[in-house]
Amino acid sequence: SVVVVGSFNVDHVWRCDSLPAPGATIIGRYSTGPGGKGFNQAVAAARSGAATTFLCALGEDAGGAMARALAGEDGFQLTAEGSDQPTGSGGIYVDAHGRNTIVIGPGANAALSVDFIQQQRAAIGAAAVLLAQLESPVETIEAALISAREAGVLTVLNAAPANAPSTIGVLKHANILTPNETEFAALLARHVGERIEADDVATLDGGSLHALCRKLLPDGTVVVTLGAVGVYVSHADDALRGDSQAYYRIAAEQVQTVDTTGAGDAFNGALAAALADNPAAAFAQHVRFANRYAALSTELPGAAQSMPRAADVAARFGG
Numbered sequence: 001s002v003v004v005v006g007s008f009n010v011d012h013v014w015r016c017d018s019l020p021a022p023g024a025t026i027i028g029r030y031s032t033g034p035g036g037k038g039f040n041q042a043v044a045a046a047r048s049g050a051a052t053t054f055l056c057a058l059g060e061d062a063g064g065a066m067a068r069a070l071a072g073e074d075g076f077q078l079t080a081e082g083s084d085q086p087t088g089s090g091g092i093y094v095d096a097h098g099r100n101t102i103v104i105g106p107g108a109n110a111a112l113s114v115d116f117i118q119q120q121r122a123a124i125g126a127a128a129v130l131l132a133q134l135e136s137p138v139e140t141i142e143a144a145l146i147s148a149r150e151a152g153v154l155t156v157l158n159a160a161p162a163n164a165p166s167t168i169g170v171l172k173h174a175n176i177l178t179p180n181e182t183e184f185a186a187l188l189a190r191h192v193g194e195r196i197e198a199d200d201v202a203t204l205d206g207g208s209l210h211a212l213c214r215k216l217l218p219d220g221t222v223v224v225t226l227g228a229v230g231v232y233v234s235h236a237d238d239a240l241r242g243d244s245q246a247y248y249r250i251a252a253e254q255v256q257t258v259d260t261t262g263a264g265d266a267f268n269g270a271l272a273a274a275l276a277d278n279p280a281a282a283f284a285q286h287v288r289f290a291n292r293y294a295a296l297s298t299e300l301p302g303a304a305q306s307m308p309r310a311a312d313v314a315a316r317f318g319g
């Protein structure tokens with residue numbers, strides 16, 4: 001099974017012709033739905049076929065009720081720390097070109113506590129894989145990773161968003177680190193003093209990327225997601241590598257992309273589910289599944305709503 005620790009937001013989206021300038025009042029088409037990296041990844045893990053538990057913090061409000069109802073619909077366990085803060089929220093403006101401006105109100109997500117994680121030790125210890133992001137307090141995520149590692153649970157850290165205050169402390173407890181290009185560049189700048197442009201990551205040769213990954217996470221596996229280019233994987237010389245090469249790329253699947261929002265969340269949830277389902281399989285096989293799953297998620301608009309099911313992946317790409 002998979003335990004996901006992270007954020008839930010109610011997203012409020014306005015689609016406008018152009019983004020509002022300071023002082024302006026404009027009209028947009030409104031929609032609302034669930035979001036938050038933690039929740040999106042829990043949905044992806046569950047729809048990938050893993051028995052999934054989502055640990056989060058919710059307010060006593062309509063947003064909190066929405067999270068519980070949607071988890072029930074998707075058949076995963078949601079265990080929430082109650083908060084006197086409002087449930088997390090996001091205000092998103094999208095213009096006619098697809099450019100966006102986003103404000104996040106972390107609310108209850110910012111109050112997810114170390115104490116609550118300690119109380120959930122049994123649930124964490126019973127899982128095969130723990131998956132976390134950095135939209136929650138970094139000390140809470142570090143506690144969750146430590147709790148998992150102590151119980152021999154495999155840890156996957158999606159170090160997102162790129163501007164999150166990561167620490168070497170939290171990184172070193174990850175067996176697998178899964179940044180996108182922007183997050184990878186940010187982590188390299190912050191933690192190992194390597195300055196590279198996010199746009200250049202996909203074009204670096206495999207050996208150079210491998211050296212950077214080894215500096216960032218000497219004992220773990222780094223999986224850099226490269227959007228429409230695919231995925232890059234760098235292993236330490238450890239058990240996870242199995243019969244996989246030390247480093248390799250997997251090309252993105254060709255699909256009819258309409259909206260890449262949540263592609264990274266799809267990838268992470270699917271990777272965690274695949275690892276939990278068959279820990280003995282070659283790592284590259286899990287990455288291939290996640291790469292296919294994330295590609296399919298871009299064919300529908302939205303994040304959590306657009307997550308496919310394992311059967312959709314099999315139907316499209318074969319078992």
Ligand code: ADP
Pocket residue numbers: 180181224225226227228229230231252253254255257260261262263264265267290291292294295298
């Ligand atoms: P994020 O959403 O965090 O920015 P990426 O953009 O790197 O993450 O996307 C994550 C993964 O989703 C990619 O590694 C790839 O597997 C898949 N993906 C993203 N965009 C596309 C696309 N246009 N076509 C096919 N697969 C895609």
